[in-house]
Amino acid sequence: MSHHRTEDPLGAGFRELWDQLAPVGRDPDSGGYLRYAFTPAERELRNWFAAQAKRRGMPVTDDGNGNLFAWWAAPDTADDGPAAEAGTAATARAVLTGSHFDSVPHGGGYDGPLGIVSAFLAIDELRRAGTVPVRPIGVAAFVEEEGARFGVPCLGSRLLAGAFDPDRAAELRDADRVSFAEALGARPAGARPDLLARVGAYLELHVEQGRALAGGAAPVGVASAIWPHGRWRFEFDGEANHAGTTRMADRRDPMLTYAFTVLAANKEARLRGAHATIGRVRVEPNATNAVPGRVTGWLDARAAEPAVLDELVEAVRAKAADRARRDGTGLTVVAESTSPLVAFDDDLGARLARLLGAPVLPTAAGHDAGVLAGQVPTAMLFVRNPTGVSHSPAEHATEADCVAGVRALAGALAELACR
Numbered sequence: 001m002s003h004h005r006t007e008d009p010l011g012a013g014f015r016e017l018w019d020q021l022a023p024v025g026r027d028p029d030s031g032g033y034l035r036y037a038f039t040p041a042e043r044e045l046r047n048w049f050a051a052q053a054k055r056r057g058m059p060v061t062d063d064g065n066g067n068l069f070a071w072w073a074a075p076d077t078a079d080d081g082p083a084a085e086a087g088t089a090a091t092a093r094a095v096l097t098g099s100h101f102d103s104v105p106h107g108g109g110y111d112g113p114l115g116i117v118s119a120f121l122a123i124d125e126l127r128r129a130g131t132v133p134v135r136p137i138g139v140a141a142f143v144e145e146e147g148a149r150f151g152v153p154c155l156g157s158r159l160l161a162g163a164f165d166p167d168r169a170a171e172l173r174d175a176d177r178v179s180f181a182e183a184l185g186a187r188p189a190g191a192r193p194d195l196l197a198r199v200g201a202y203l204e205l206h207v208e209q210g211r212a213l214a215g216g217a218a219p220v221g222v223a224s225a226i227w228p229h230g231r232w233r234f235e236f237d238g239e240a241n242h243a244g245t246t247r248m249a250d251r252r253d254p255m256l257t258y259a260f261t262v263l264a265a266n267k268e269a270r271l272r273g274a275h276a277t278i279g280r281v282r283v284e285p286n287a288t289n290a291v292p293g294r295v296t297g298w299l300d301a302r303a304a305e306p307a308v309l310d311e312l313v314e315a316v317r318a319k320a321a322d323r324a325r326r327d328g329t330g331l332t333v334v335a336e337s338t339s340p341l342v343a344f345d346d347d348l349g350a351r352l353a354r355l356l357g358a359p360v361l362p363t364a365a366g367h368d369a370g371v372l373a374g375q376v377p378t379a380m381l382f383v384r385n386p387t388g389v390s391h392s393p394a395e396h397a398t399e400a401d402c403v404a405g406v407r408a409l410a411g412a413l414a415e416l417a418c419r
């Protein structure tokens with residue numbers, strides 16, 4: 001007896017692309033990904049992007065900031081989309097979709113790449129159905145979304161949007177002192193209002209990074225807002241000394257101030273219903289038998305309301321400063337990046353939620369969509385994450401839900417770009 005299962009072409013298409021990406025930049029020990037901007041792994045993904053675009057006859061452009069775009073021109077309009085130099089009619093403004101390739105250290109495979117894979121597959125789905133765009137559709141791959149290499153999250157989209165100074169970006173350095181300009185191979189171009197003026201909407205599909213969809217029936221949700229958030233570098237200075245011979249009373253140990261600050265951040269966040277994390281620390285000289293001379297900890301803080309976030313960071317800073325006085329240590333706090341509250345376009349979000357029958361949910365995770373929302377009507381689709389785990393090798397979404405995501409994205413693109 002033979003069993004004939006009619007294979008969903010989307011399922012097979014998803015598996016094909018997903019299997020191509022799966023080994024790229026994967027650490028065999030942790031099972032997580034090391035896909036930092038412009039490293040060999042991320043360059044391999046960028047080459048894959050170009051190959052996928054070529055396979056679909058989509059010309060690729062870049063914006064001089066490291067962000068890539070592949071274009072499906074609208075045949076019935078004079079405008080070829082932002083790939084063309086000619087002027088554009090407002091009605092022909094492109095619909096952009098996509099996400100990022102880069103990962104956090106030992107991150108999951110879905111955060112970012114799912115949005116790019118889904119974009120190409122949604123285009124395949126539209127073509128299979130014979131749906132033709134009346135506005136150009138672009139697929140975007142934004143660079144350095146996580147800030148894992150150069151410290152500033154959404155660096156590529158911030159540059160494009162004019163929200164980060166290109167001279168400052170050029171000088172950002174990775175752990176090996178390589179600058180962003182060196183990695184990019186040029187000084188970043190910075191703001192491209194010419195390009196953004198030709199984009200009528202940005203729609204980013206992303207794996208959900210919480211459990212808002214996990215309990216429900218819907219595999220896909222629509223984003224309403226992004227919590228304001230930021231990164232603050234806390235530098236604790238003390239005196240490096242011998243661990244065996246230095247009397248306890250004589251020490252100026254920055255590790256103590258740091259440790260107290262970690263606990264204070266947790267407490268202050270809990271008191272306010274906010275989130276605070278110190279997930280990265282550098283100890284100098286980092287020796288078992290030396291009192292450290294300096295400890296640097298990076299605070300990631302987020303809250304639903306900007307005032308609560310300000311209050312939280314101020315409370316942690318005040319407690320750290322107070323503790324530093326008692327420890328005889330020094331404290332310097334530097335804001336490395338801040339991201340304001342983002343409310344996505346209400347009309348666009350409501351329209352997509354209605355179209356897809358999808359629930360609407362906020363998120364505390366940052367996205368390039370949050371940066372672009374300041375310039376173009378922007379929406380996000382979230383694909384259900386059964387555990388909510390993200391920024392971890394355990395991050396996951398089922399194939400069926402990913403396929404539902406592609407279908408939702410195709411439906412959204414048909415609505416926004418094809419009628």
Ligand code: HGY
Binds near residue numbers: 145365
């Ligand atoms: O850190 C973040 O919120 C994001 O995932 N880039």
Ligand code: MN
Binds near residue numbers: 104111146391
């Ligand atoms: Mn992320």
Ligand code: MN
Binds near residue numbers: 100112145206366367
């Ligand atoms: Mn992401």
